[in-house]
Structures are given as structure tokens and as C-alpha cells.
Amino acid sequence: QSVLTQPPSVSGAPGQRITISCTGSSSNIGAGYDVHWYQVVPGTAPKLLIYGNNKRPSGVPDRFSGSKSGTSASLAITGLQSEDETDYYCQSYDTSLSGFYVFGTGTKVTVL
Amino acid sequence: QLQLQESGPGLVTPSETLSLTCTVSGGSLSTSSYFWVWIRQPPGKGLEWIGSVDYSGSTYYNPSLKSRVTTSVDTSKNQFSLELRSVTSEDTAVYYCARIGRYPHNWLDPWGQGTLVSVSP
Numbered sequence: 001q002s003v004l005t006q007p008p009s010v011s012g013a014p015g016q017r018i019t020i021s022c023t024g025s026s027s028n029i030g031a032g033y034d035v036h037w038y039q040v041v042p043g044t045a046p047k048l049l050i051y052g053n054n055k056r057p058s059g060v061p062d063r064f065s066g067s068k069s070g071t072s073a074s075l076a077i078t079g080l081q082s083e084d085e086t087d088y089y090c091q092s093y094d095t096s097l098s099g100f101y102v103f104g105t106g107t108k109v110t111v112l
Numbered sequence: 113q114l115q116l117q118e119s120g121p122g123l124v125t126p127s128e129t130l131s132l133t134c135t136v137s138g139g140s141l142s143t144s145s146y147f148w149v150w151i152r153q154p155p156g157k158g159l160e161w162i163g164s165v166d167y168s169g170s171t172y173y174n175p176s177l178k179s180r181v182t183t184s185v186d187t188s189k190n191q192f193s194l195e196l197r198s199v200t201s202e203d204t205a206v207y208y209c210a211r212i213g214r215y216p217h218n219w220l221d222p223w224g225q226g227t228l229v230s231v232s233p
Contacts (some may be wrong), residue, residue, distance in 0.1 A: 002159075002160075029143070033216075034216060034218070036218075036219040036220070040153075040159075043226075044114075044225055045208075045222065045224055045225040045226070046208065046210075046223045046226075048219060048222075051219040051221070052216075057221065079131070080131075083229070089158065091220065093215065093218050097175050099162070100172055100218075101149070101161040101165070101212070101220075103158055103160065104156045104158070105158050106159070109121040
């Protein structure tokens with residue numbers, strides 16, 4: 001069902017910088033629609049990390065940043081911390097038969 | 113601070129109807145600026161948008177689920193609801209409710225904490 005592709009897993013040592021890619025197509029990211037990122041911790045409410053490609057909601061540390069280019073987007077986490085070990089999803093808007101709101105396949109971040 | 117909370121049965125029999133309610137607190141559901149959304153996550157899988165409803169009752173559904181889904185809103189109770197008919201084991205998932213802004217502000221915030229619904233005899 002997911003039309004946005006993310007790497008299944010990304011890992012890094014504490015303090016390092018990692019990036020998570022989100023690859024779409026001409027019917028979503030490539031059409032100019034914004035990308036948003038969420039942190040999902042099992043058993044808790046998913047948290048909005050980045051909206052509008054690169055904007056951080058109040059309360060989200062500036063260790064998290066987003067970017068978008070062409071048909072892809074990226075989430076970067078700098079100064080990796082143990083509490084960052086969880087799942088991350090990108091989301092955008094799609095004009096194909098997939099439906100209006102589409103998510104990435106999800107990425108598990110592991111802090112080594 | 114707006115908060116959302118899902119409620120409903122945690123176990124549904126195959127072929128029956130899954131019914132969930134999301135209660136909105138700390139703010140009103142009756143705003144033209146947002147849609148109210150249902151999303152699910154099957155075990156070990158990713159997130160999937162199910163459908164959306166606004167305060168007036170306008171709805172939009174995922175084409176893959178459209179024939180089985182109904183979403184509705186009760187502004188007097190500040191609640192919105194999901195019905196998913198003819199469920200199978202494939203519908204076992206954590207179901208989340210959330211708020212989403214109208215385009216171009218279509219990000220999800222806030223979310224409920226989710227409720228696990230299992231489909232089993």
C-alpha cells in the first residue's frame with residue numbers, strides 16, 4: 001500500500017548524524033506536495049517531527065531537520081541519542097488512485 | 113492542548129463490523145480548518161490512511177477500503193467515528209485517530225495513542 005519508499009533500517013552511534021530517505025514519484029513528492037515526518041513509539045501517540053518539508057513544530061529539538069528535492073525527501077538526526085531509537089515515517093499527498101494521504105514504508109532507527 | 117482518544121472493542125469477529133470512536137478534548141471538532149482522520153498500522157507493517165471526515169460530515173476514503181468504510185462526526189459529543197464492515201484477519205491493526213489540516217497544511221497533529229483491534233473468531 002505504501003507509495004513512498006524508505007530504507008527499512010538505519011543505525012548510528014550516539015552523537016553521530018544519520019539520514020532517512022523518502023522516495024516518491026511524480027504523483028506525490030515530485031508533483032510539489034510537501035513531506036511531513038513522524039516519530040512512532042509503540043504504545044504512544046505518534047509525534048509530528050517535521051512539517052512542510054523542513055519546519056519543526058514547537059518542542060521538537062533542532063537535532064531533527066528535513067529537506068526535499070525532486071521526488072525525494074530526507075530526515076536528518078544529528079547528535080543521535082538513545083531515545084531516538086524508534087520508527088520514523090514520512091507522509092505526503094498523492095493524486096493517484098492510492099488515495100489522498102500516503103505514508104512511507106517506515107524506517108527503524110537503531111542507536112548502536 | 114488538543115487531545116484525541118480512541119475507544120472501542122479490542123476484539124472483533126470475522127465478517128462483523130469494526131466500530132471505533134475518537135473523542136476530542138481540549139478543543140472543538142467543529143472547525144472548517146481541519147479534517148479528522150483514521151489511520152491504521154497492521155502488526156509489523158506501515159501506516160495506512162483509512163479515511164477522513166470534516167465537521168459538516170464530508171468524507172474521503174482510501175480507494176482500497178472505500179467499499180467497507182464509513183466515517184461520521186457527532187459535533188454535540190465532540191467525537192468522530194469509524195465503521196469498517198466485513199472484517200477479516202487482514203484488518204487486525206492498531207487504529208489511530210488524528211487531526212489533519214486542509215491542503216496545503218495536510219500534516220497529522222495531534223494523534224491519539226492508538227487502540228489495538230484484533231479480528232479473530
